[in-house]
Amino acid sequence: MRVIETSAAPAHTGPVPQAVEAGGWIYVSALFGADPTTHAIPADARDEVEQLFANLAAILEAAGAGLTDVVRVGIVMRALQRDRPVFNQVWAQRFGDHRPARSAVEASDFGRRGENARFMVEVTAFHG
Numbered sequence: 001m002r003v004i005e006t007s008a009a010p011a012h013t014g015p016v017p018q019a020v021e022a023g024g025w026i027y028v029s030a031l032f033g034a035d036p037t038t039h040a041i042p043a044d045a046r047d048e049v050e051q052l053f054a055n056l057a058a059i060l061e062a063a064g065a066g067l068t069d070v071v072r073v074g075i076v077m078r079a080l081q082r083d084r085p086v087f088n089q090v091w092a093q094r095f096g097d098h099r100p101a102r103s104a105v106e107a108s109d110f111g112r113r114g115e116n117a118r119f120m121v122e123v124t125a126f127h128g
Contacts, residue, residue: 008058010034013112018059024128026063030110031055032117041117045083048118049090056123057094065127067095073102076120080106083118 004019004026005011012018012029019028033052034041042048053067060066077083084104111117 004059004063006058006062008036008062009055010036010039019063021063021127024126026060026065026069026123026125026127028056028059028121028123028125031059031121031123032111032115033119034115034117039112039115041115045086045118046090049087052119052121053090053094056121060123060125063125063127065125068098069125069127070095070098070100070123071126072124073100074122075102075104076107076110077104078106078108078110078116078118080104087119 001020001022003017004021005017009018010032016029019026031052032041033048033055035051036055042051057067060069075087077087110120
């Protein structure tokens with residue numbers, strides 16, 4: 001197993017890597033739309049999703065992969081019905097014709113205390 005880390009995406013606190021790779025499979029740990037340097041969450045939902053995808057692309061690039069290698073995304077949203085439309089718009093823009101499997105659930109409490117992230121994703125990719 002190889003640990004994947006990049007300064008182009010926010011680091012986790014504690015013993016959690018940004019991602020790991022084993023046998024071509026890449027597993028991205030809980031990922032947010034936080035700025036990689038300040039860890040601030042954008043005030044606008046669209047900006048947060050855009051930053052989340054930028055963070056994901058950076059981690060995948062560090063693993064030698066890209067968005068077209070993503071096979072599954074698990075999404076947690078703080079307000080699913082309110083925020084799903086903007087998430088879906090950015091999803092379609094970033095993935096284009098590539099359509100990984102996905103699920104989305106609503107949860108009221110996740111992420112770091114005080115950050116108030118709207119979105120969190122866990123991603124599985126394969127780059128063989």
